Amino acid sequence: MNQIAGMVERGHKVIIMAMGSGHDATLPEEFERFGLLEKTVYTHCTGNSLTKRLSAALTYIFSIDRWYYPSVWRTLLAMIRRRNGPGTLGWPLLSQLRAAAVLFNERPEVIHCQFGTLGPIALHLKRLGATDARLVVSFRGYDVTKYPKTHPGVYRDLFKHADLCLPVSEALGRCLEEMGCAREKWLVHHSGIDCRKWKFSGRKLERDEPVRVLTVGRLVEKKGVEYAIRAVARLLESDHDVRYTIVGDGPLRQSLEALITDLGIAHMVELAGWKSHEEVLRLLQRAHILLAPSVTASTGDQEGIPNSLKEAMALGLPVIGTTHGGIPELVEDGVSGLLVPERDVESLAEALERLTSQPELWPAMGRAGRKHVEAEFDREVLNDLLVQMYRGICY
Incomplete structure (x- = not known):
């Protein structure tokens, strides 16, 4: 959230691509202040009937500005053929279509995956031709220490093709290196807080106070x-x-x-x-x-x-x-x-x-x-x- 708000504050165009809407009843105040809800695209598709799914697929395809370009159709056909490939991690085809449509229209210069688990999906979309954006991946904890244990080799291709990996600590960076990430590919980039909000006040203990x-x-x-x-x-x-x-x-x-x-x-x-x-x-x-x-x-x-x-x-x-x-x-x-x-x-x-x-x-x-x-x-x-x-x- 801090990174997204920071990019908006600095005048950069930001699109948030979310795989689901989550379950929290409240949103951080930055969502309203920076209009982030309007910048958010949800890739999940509701409705299980064949009619609804076909309708959604056609809607996504024809929402692409240049849907008639041969390069677009090459990507879409490749996506259908490889919809269950190793880079998809079980991501539904409709979600892939929705994400590809956004990438075709927005043409981002950078895709920043906020967790390592999202990196292979972004790489999959790049390989299909949906985007030529640079790929940055943050690693924050479980995506380094737990997830690879149940998904061996999940980051092998990502480490080769990502432009930059950003572990939030040196400890996680060393773990990435042990898994095969080249030292020149990763830099520690801490998860920051807004020090303006957290105002300093020295602690003292009053008499008879617990x-x-x-x-x-x-x-x-x-x-x-x-x-x-x-x-x-x-x-x-x-x-x-x-x-x-x-x-x-x-x-x-x-x-x-x-x-x-x-x-x-x-x-x-x-x-x-x-x-x-x-x-x-x-x-x-x-x-x-x-x-x-x-x-x-x-x-x-x-x-x-x-x-x-x-x-x-x-x-x-x-x-x-x-x-x-x-x-x-x-x-x-x-x-x-x-x-x-x-x-x-x-x-x-x-x-x-x-x-x-x-x-x-x-x-x-x-x-x-x-x-x-x-x-x-x-x-x-x-x-x-x-x-x-x-x-x-x-x-």
Whole structure:
């Protein structure tokens, strides 16, 4: 979203091609501010009857400005013949037709796939002749650490033919290289945040105030919330005055609720459920410490660099993270926060005890974190760099 909004702000024409409409009830405010909904094309087709599908196919074909050109029909016939090819990853033929029609009409200079899993599909469309755009692919986490395990060799051709691969961390970049991506093909390009929105405010603890610890993320294995709950329980055994709030929802909610009850800490630990971005901002503004206990999931799934950490550091919170994925590229241990090994409840509890009992450490850590986020993760700086990268591969 930050990259799309940034390109629109800089005067570039942007078309968003989406494979589905998603399930969120609310859209980010940038969608309205930049008119992004009007710039979005959904490639999925509703309706299963043969009549509806044929009607949709003809609509897509005849929406192409130069549908009568031989080159267009060569592409469409090739698409029909190769509709189940390795590059389609099971993408329906109608969706391919819809995407090809958009590409024929818009003639983009750059296609930027926001996840690695979309890269082979874009490459498939290029090979069919639907576009000659430069191909840029971002890699953000699961698309590197989990997806290739269930789809061996899925990126082999992509690594050869993509113009630029953009992992969001050095850790993911090294994974790409191990899978066969040439070193000159990839550059780290962090996922940025709007530092103008996340205004710095140093943390301090008022007299008789409990220490408010916050975790933000989906309740899935790789977020490591179980270990954080167990660490907080140990802290509470030592009579520390702590309130722990966990924002997010997901498949592990029920088991985490049971764990909190079993540990007897339901009066101090809250599973707050899903919150809007604005609600998360308000909770971060009230919190004293951000806890991000990420782990490598049993499937191999890993984080890139959690946005919740960047946002908390931009606001001035000291943070606790794990030596997981790209987190050590964001958090400098002992400077902007504390780092502990994955799945290590004892080390997490010790880090929490250190920060909760020494609030005098918070201001310096907060300033260091803000400085680092502004230097390396500010979306304005990163979007300027992205424009330079686009120009570098186009001209």
